[in-house]
Amino acid sequence: MAIGFTSTIADLDQKQFDSLDRAAGFASSYARLRQKEQDPRWIGRYLVWTEGSLLRAVVPVYRSRMNSWPDAAYDPRAWGLPDGVGQECAPKAALLVGGCGDRRTGLHVDPEARTPDVLRRLLVELARLAVDDDRCLAFPYLHSDARNALAAATDDRIVWADMASEAHVFGLSEPDWESKLPSKVRHTLRQDRRRIATAPVAEGAPDGVPWDEVRAWAAELISEQHAVKGDPEMPEFVNFRYSDLQENTDLEVFVFTGRSPNLRGLATVVVWEDEMEVCEVGLHGENSDERLAVYVSVGFHQPFRYAQARGINHIRYGSTSESTKVARGAVFTRCHGGLLDLTETKRLAGEGRPG
Numbered sequence: 001m002a003i004g005f006t007s008t009i010a011d012l013d014q015k016q017f018d019s020l021d022r023a024a025g026f027a028s029s030y031a032r033l034r035q036k037e038q039d040p041r042w043i044g045r046y047l048v049w050t051e052g053s054l055l056r057a058v059v060p061v062y063r064s065r066m067n068s069w070p071d072a073a074y075d076p077r078a079w080g081l082p083d084g085v086g087q088e089c090a091p092k093a094a095l096l097v098g099g100c101g102d103r104r105t106g107l108h109v110d111p112e113a114r115t116p117d118v119l120r121r122l123l124v125e126l127a128r129l130a131v132d133d134d135r136c137l138a139f140p141y142l143h144s145d146a147r148n149a150l151a152a153a154t155d156d157r158i159v160w161a162d163m164a165s166e167a168h169v170f171g172l173s174e175p176d177w178e179s180k181l182p183s184k185v186r187h188t189l190r191q192d193r194r195r196i197a198t199a200p201v202a203e204g205a206p207d208g209v210p211w212d213e214v215r216a217w218a219a220e221l222i223s224e225q226h227a228v229k230g231d232p233e234m235p236e237f238v239n240f241r242y243s244d245l246q247e248n249t250d251l252e253v254f255v256f257t258g259r260s261p262n263l264r265g266l267a268t269v270v271v272w273e274d275e276m277e278v279c280e281v282g283l284h285g286e287n288s289d290e291r292l293a294v295y296v297s298v299g300f301h302q303p304f305r306y307a308q309a310r311g312i313n314h315i316r317y318g319s320t321s322e323s324t325k326v327a328r329g330a331v332f333t334r335c336h337g338g339l340l341d342l343t344e345t346k347r348l349a350g351e352g353r354p355g
Contacts, residue, residue, distance in 0.1 A: 003049045003125060008037055009058060012048070016055040018273075021106035023143045025316055026272035028099055028106030031250035033060055041070040042100050047125055049113075057109040057122055061129065062100040064091035073103055076138050079337040085159045086138075086339045093342070094138040095130040098146075103164060104335065105139070107146040114146075119153035120351075127340075127349035136345045139338040147336040154348070158338040167317035167330040172307040181329050188327045192296040199293035203302060204257035206309070208269060211242045214255050218266050221282030245270060256302040258294045265294040269303060277316040278303050300328050 009017060014030045026032055037044055042062045049057040069075040069091050076086035076094060098105035109119065123137070130137050139150060141163060150158060171177045178186060196203075211218070219235040219242075226233040246253045252271040257264070265283035269276055281299050285291045307315055317325050322332060340348065 002051075003047065003122070005045050005125075005129065006048055007045055009033065009046055012055060012058060013053075017058055017108070020055060020058060020108045020110055021146075023145065024099070024102075024104035024106040024141075025275055025277060026251055026270055027102035027104040028108070029250065029272060031248050032102070035244070035248055036060075036062075036099075036101060039101070041066055044100075045129070047122060047129075049122065055110075056113050059108050059122060059126065060098060061126060062096040063133065063135070064096075064100075066091055071101065074100060074140050076140075076337065076339050079140075079163060079339075080161045081159050081337070081339055082161070083159075085341065089136070089138065089339065093135055094339075095126070095133070095135040097126060097137055097139050098142060099140060103141050104143075104166070105141040105146075107142065107149070109149075114149040116149075116153045119149055120348075123150075123153060124348055124351050127345045131342075131346050131349045134342070136342040137340040137348075139336075139340075141335045141337060144334060144336065147338065150338065154340065154344075157344045157348075158340045160336050160338040163335045163337045164319040165322070165332045165334050166319055167322070167325040167332050169304075169315045169317065169325075169328075169330050171313060172304060172315065173311045173313040177308070185327065185329045189301075189329075192293075192301060192328075195289060195293040196297045196301065199260040199290050201258045201260050201293050201297045203297055204255075206302070206305065208254035208256050208302075208306070211246055211253050211255055211268070214257065214266065215239050215242070217264075218255055218268070218282060221264070221266060221284060222268070222280050224284055225280070225282050242268060256298045256306075258297040258302070260290050260294050263291055263294050265298045267298040267303065269306075271310075271312070274312060275314040275316065276303065276307060276312050277318075279318065296328075 017030045042064060044060060044062050047059040064070060072078055076089040098107060126137060219238040222238045223233055223235040242253060245251055254269055256267045263285045267281045268279040270279060278299060283295055303315055317330055
């Protein structure tokens with residue numbers, strides 16, 4: 001059993017790495033984390049555990065180079081941790097375990113090795129790295145299985161808060177997927193199809209269109225949507241995000257489009273291996289049957305048909321509009337953020353050291 005740190009995963013086996021943890025999808029994939037290694041705002045390292053040529057764990061950790069958090073979503077002070085926990089957690093006071101972007105994190109430990117004893121040994125190594133720089137350990141956007149495993153490994157000393165949820169639609173590659181859905185969901189999907197036909201909505205290419213072909217107006221539309229939701233983002237930054245994803249050769253990045261007599265809409269999509277994610281919808285106009293028709297076309301029915309044609313079984317749908325997504329067959333999982341404060345991190349780091 002060999003354990004050590006490295007600054008890159010370039011020399012590790014990609015397939016083995018991705019098989020360690022797929023809970024976060026493309027956001028925590030080998031190719032995506034290789035991109036993150038180039039982000040000048042972060043210093044990344046990996047705790048690597050190998051047995052011969054077999055990878056058992058590759059846990060990414062990140063230190064911010066900035067005086068303020070590069071992404072406020074990764075600031076533990078904003079996670080709603082109980083009893084004021086984390087209020088002193090400035091960027092230079094925390095080591096992020098697992099991820100620093102895309103708001104989903106994988107643990108990257110072989111599921112068979114996620115026993116309390118094994119995880120604790122790995123956490124001791126992470127804690128020692130953290131306290132060498134006077135930092136605590138922070139765990140952003142972990143799914144419940146990873147949260148529970150870490151809680152058991154630390155005797156429940158990590159303080160947790162519920163963070164964003166994530167919607168999933170499963171089973172799309174099955175020929176009788178829709179017939180197996182609850183009757184209310186099937187009814188909603190039939191209503192959607194009538195709305196799309198009545199509007200009428202002219203749908204774009206069945207395989208979508210590349211981001212580059214629509215970026216000029218798509219970035220503007222997504223930016224408008226962010227402003228409406230109170231989370232402003234300039235079109236230039238929207239374009240940068242998708243251009244960055246496009247540079248990842250392991251991902252397919254494209255857009256579903258739809259146009260009605262008075263409206264135009266789009267949904268951005270990322271496909272990684274056997275799953276896809278509907279990332280964002282851009283759509284202007286006031287609430288109306290016509291607007292709803294465009295929305296469900298680009299956001300649900302075009303992605304559903306694409307997934308079925310490609311044999312893709314799983315679509316991720318993010319955290320917003322829960323009732324709308326549940327009505328169309330989605331189920332939700334919860335992500336959690338946790339903090340092991342500096343005192344507890346130091347205690348963990350001291351395990352096994354001479355007194």
